[in-house]
Amino acid sequence: MRPLRIGDVARLVGTTPRTIRYYEEIGLLPEAPARPSGQHRLYTQEEVERLREVMRLKNALGVTLEELKTLLTAEEARAEVRAQLRREDVDPVRRRQLLMEALGHIERQLELVSHRAAELAKLEDELSETRKRVKRRLRELDARQSATFPPEDTLEVTGEART
Amino acid sequence: MRPLRIGDVARLVGTTPRTIRYYEEIGLLPEAPARPSGQHRLYTQEEVERLREVMRLKNALGVTLEELKTLLTAEEARAEVRAQLRREDVDPVRRRQLLMEALGHIERQLELVSHRAAELAKLEDELSETRKRVKRRLRELDARQSATFPPEDTLEVTGEART
DNA sequence: TTTTATTTTTACGTTCACGTCAGTTTTCAC
DNA sequence: GTGAAAACTGACGTGAACGTAAAAATAAAA
Known part of the structure; x- marks a missing residue:
C-alpha cells in the first residue's frame, strides 16, 4: 500500500x-x-x-484546537510511557512512577469527557421525557376521538418521525 | 424582587x-x-x-449561535403550542396538528442531542476502560513489590487523583 | 443635588479556524 | 519528455463570537 x-x-x-x-x-x-x-x-x-x-x-x-493539543500531548506522553514499559528492564520504582503519570493523564481527560457527557445525557433525558408527555397527550386525544368516530385510518403515533 | x-x-x-x-x-x-x-x-x-x-x-x-437560534425558535414554537393547547376550545383536529408539530420539533432536537451524547459516552467508555487497565497494572506491580519488600506505606491506587 | 457607578450606542479590534488565490514546483500518466 | 493534475508556500480574506474603547446618557448613592 x-x-x-x-x-x-x-x-x-x-x-x-x-x-x-x-x-x-x-x-x-x-x-x-x-x-x-x-x-x-x-x-x-x-x-x-x-x-x-x-x-x-x-x-x-x-474544544478549541489549543485545548485539544494539550489533550493529545498527554496522549502522546502515554504512548511514550507504554513504549518505556514494554522494555522489561525498567526498575519497579520507575515503572510505578510512569504508570501513575499515565493514570493522571487519563483521569484529567476523563474528568473533561464525563462532565460533558453528563450534561448531554441530562439534556437527552429531559428531551425524551417531554417527548413522552407529548406522545401520551396524542394517545389520549386519539382515544377520545375513536370513541366518538370510528377510526378512519391507523395513525402513526409511537413510531419515529422522519423528515 | x-x-x-x-x-x-x-x-x-x-x-x-x-x-x-x-x-x-x-x-x-x-x-x-x-x-x-x-x-x-x-x-x-x-x-x-x-x-x-x-x-x-x-x-x-x-453548536453555532445560528443553529442554536433555530433550536430556540422551535422551543418557542412549542411554548406557543402549549399556550394554545391550554385553551380548551380548540377542536381536536387542530389539537392533533399542534401536538404533532411539537413532537417533530422535539424529535429533531433529540436526534442532535442523542447523537452527540452517544459519541461522548463512547469516548468516556474507552477512557475508563484504559484507566482500568492502568490501575490493574499498578496493582500487579504493587503485589509483586510487597512480596519482595514489606509495604513501606499504604499506597493510594483506587482513589481519585486530584491535582 | 452632586458624585459615582452602570449602562447605552457606535465602531473598530481580535482570535480562532480555516478559505481562497497566486505563482511555483513536484509528481503522475502517458 | 511532456502535459496535466495535484501539492507547495506565502499571503491575504472571512465569518463567528465576542472584546475593547469612547463619548454620552441614565440610575443609584450620598
Whole structure:
C-alpha cells in the first residue's frame, strides 16, 4: 500500500488539505521531520487513523484546537510511557512512577469527557421525557376521538418521525 | 424582587454584558419591545433563567449561535403550542396538528442531542476502560513489590487523583 | 443635588479556524 | 519528455463570537 498524499487523506477523513496543513502548522499534527520544504507530504495509514481520531475528539468534545493539543500531548506522553514499559528492564520504582503519570493523564481527560457527557445525557433525558408527555397527550386525544368516530385510518403515533 | 440590570444578569449566569447585548442583537434573545433607546435594559428572573438555559445549550451542544437560534425558535414554537393547547376550545383536529408539530420539533432536537451524547459516552467508555487497565497494572506491580519488600506505606491506587 | 457607578450606542479590534488565490514546483500518466 | 493534475508556500480574506474603547446618557448613592 503506497503512501497517501494530502488530498487523499483529506477525502478519507472528510476534511480539506488546508485543514491538515493548518493542524500541522499549529503543532496539532507532527510534521514529517525529514521532508524537504516544497516536497509533497506523504502519509501512512497510521497517520490517517491519528487524524481521524483528532477529528473525532474535536467534534465530540467541541474544544478549541489549543485545548485539544494539550489533550493529545498527554496522549502522546502515554504512548511514550507504554513504549518505556514494554522494555522489561525498567526498575519497579520507575515503572510505578510512569504508570501513575499515565493514570493522571487519563483521569484529567476523563474528568473533561464525563462532565460533558453528563450534561448531554441530562439534556437527552429531559428531551425524551417531554417527548413522552407529548406522545401520551396524542394517545389520549386519539382515544377520545375513536370513541366518538370510528377510526378512519391507523395513525402513526409511537413510531419515529422522519423528515 | 426588583428588576436586574445587565451587569447583574451577566454575573448571575457567568458571562458579560457585551455577550448579552450581542445575543439580543442577533436575535437569540428577544429585545424588550418597549425600551426607549438609550434606557437601561431590565431583566426579570424568568429572563435570567432563559439566558441560563441558552448558555447551557450552547455549552452542551457546542453548536453555532445560528443553529442554536433555530433550536430556540422551535422551543418557542412549542411554548406557543402549549399556550394554545391550554385553551380548551380548540377542536381536536387542530389539537392533533399542534401536538404533532411539537413532537417533530422535539424529535429533531433529540436526534442532535442523542447523537452527540452517544459519541461522548463512547469516548468516556474507552477512557475508563484504559484507566482500568492502568490501575490493574499498578496493582500487579504493587503485589509483586510487597512480596519482595514489606509495604513501606499504604499506597493510594483506587482513589481519585486530584491535582 | 452632586458624585459615582452602570449602562447605552457606535465602531473598530481580535482570535480562532480555516478559505481562497497566486505563482511555483513536484509528481503522475502517458 | 511532456502535459496535466495535484501539492507547495506565502499571503491575504472571512465569518463567528465576542472584546475593547469612547463619548454620552441614565440610575443609584450620598
